[in-house]
Amino acid sequence: MGSGNILWSLAKNYFTVGLIGLTISDRYASVVPVRGTSMSPTFNPQTSTFWGSSIDDCVLVEKFCLEKYKFSHGDVVVFSSPSNHKERLIKRIIGLPGDWIGTPHSHDVVKVPEGHCWVEGDNSLSSMDSKSFGPIPLGLINGRVTHIVWPPQRIGEVETRMPQGRFSSF
Amino acid sequence: MGLRNLKQWKSFAIEALNQSFLVAKFLCFLHVTNTYLCTVALTYGPSMLPTLNLTGDLVLAEKISPRIGKVGPGDVVLVRSPVNPRRVVTKRVIGIEGDSVTYVVDPKNSDRSDTIVVPKGHIWIEGDNIYDSNDSRKFGAVPYGLLQAKVFWRVLPPKDFGPLGQRAK
Numbered sequence: 001m002g003s004g005n006i007l008w009s010l011a012k013n014y015f016t017v018g019l020i021g022l023t024i025s026d027r028y029a030s031v032v033p034v035r036g037t038s039m040s041p042t043f044n045p046q047t048s049t050f051w052g053s054s055i056d057d058c059v060l061v062e063k064f065c066l067e068k069y070k071f072s073h074g075d076v077v078v079f080s081s082p083s084n085h086k087e088r089l090i091k092r093i094i095g096l097p098g099d100w101i102g103t104p105h106s107h108d109v110v111k112v113p114e115g116h117c118w119v120e121g122d123n124s125l126s127s128m129d130s131k132s133f134g135p136i137p138l139g140l141i142n143g144r145v146t147h148i149v150w151p152p153q154r155i156g157e158v159e160t161r162m163p164q165g166r167f168s169s170f
Numbered sequence: 171m172g173l174r175n176l177k178q179w180k181s182f183a184i185e186a187l188n189q190s191f192l193v194a195k196f197l198c199f200l201h202v203t204n205t206y207l208c209t210v211a212l213t214y215g216p217s218m219l220p221t222l223n224l225t226g227d228l229v230l231a232e233k234i235s236p237r238i239g240k241v242g243p244g245d246v247v248l249v250r251s252p253v254n255p256r257r258v259v260t261k262r263v264i265g266i267e268g269d270s271v272t273y274v275v276d277p278k279n280s281d282r283s284d285t286i287v288v289p290k291g292h293i294w295i296e297g298d299n300i301y302d303s304n305d306s307r308k309f310g311a312v313p314y315g316l317l318q319a320k321v322f323w324r325v326l327p328p329k330d331f332g333p334l335g336q337r338a339k
Binding site: 026136 | 202
């Protein structure tokens with residue numbers, strides 16, 4: 001008789017915690033792991049360690065920017081991939097609406113359309129980014145990366161910076 | 171006297187804390203329901219004209235089908251506008267990835283039509299009123315990730331209360 005009650009209250013507590021956690025991670029901030037080397041050296045600078053596998057960086061993603069969709073050049077953002085909506089990518093914003101972007105390989109200049117942005121990985125050698133799929137709608141963006149929270153020796157702020165040698169607004 | 175006062179204050183503070191926790195819990199519940207299950211939307215504008223009225227219909231939209239990928243041609247959906255991320259527009263899905271879509275480029279002036287294949291991970295959306303609608307004919311296929319919800323029920327105006335499904339011809 002008593003155990004049923006305990007189970008019931010336990011389930012209720014889990015439900016409450018889940019509800020509150022989900023709300024906070026949707027509206028305010030969440031922590032996500034970074035996979036792959038496309039943003040190296042900002043995230044995951046060293047993938048091949050002595051053991052063959054390394055610890056992925058975990059980053060703090062804030063969601064307040066989604067109220068206004070206001071971003072600045074150099075922000076690191078999380079967005080869902082335009083070709084597969086279940087996949088989340090982390091890249092740096094290089095161009096905002098109205099900017100002209102030069103693609104390094106082919107020598108043409110592309111204008112970023114209204115409501116879109118141009119994203120690129122910091123590691124230009126291995127990165128699936130706007131160079132392959134073009135500008136993405138701002139509506140795909142899921143949050144802005146502000147801090148690295150794990151591993152402990154790498155805790156710190158993620159700086160907003162533009163890679164050198166790229167031109168943006170005229 | 172002072173001790174009793176303190177006790178009173180303490181119980182009052184605990185009570186206030188409990189109440190505000192209850193309110194917070196309720197708001198969280200509301201948020202989760204609104205984000206993962208079902209949402210209410212007010213639609214207006216001419217782009218969906220024969221189906222949805224010009225002056226504002228209140229519709230219910232569910233969030234489960236887009237999440238599990240059960241959205242197909244003919245469904246009325248809410249999509250975050252690729253042109254302005256702060257706006258959500260109501261359109262009808264015409265084609266999903268891999269479909270080839272034939273559309274009239276400029277219905278007001280000519281009846282020249284064009285055929286394209288919807289790229290991977292994208293959907294093709296059009297308004298029912300092709301003469302006055304900003305849709306895929308203008309900005310191309312949109313990524314599936316911009317899909318917000320699938321409209322399934324109309325609440326207001328009362329005379330149109332009922333399910334809102336496939337195209338009514």
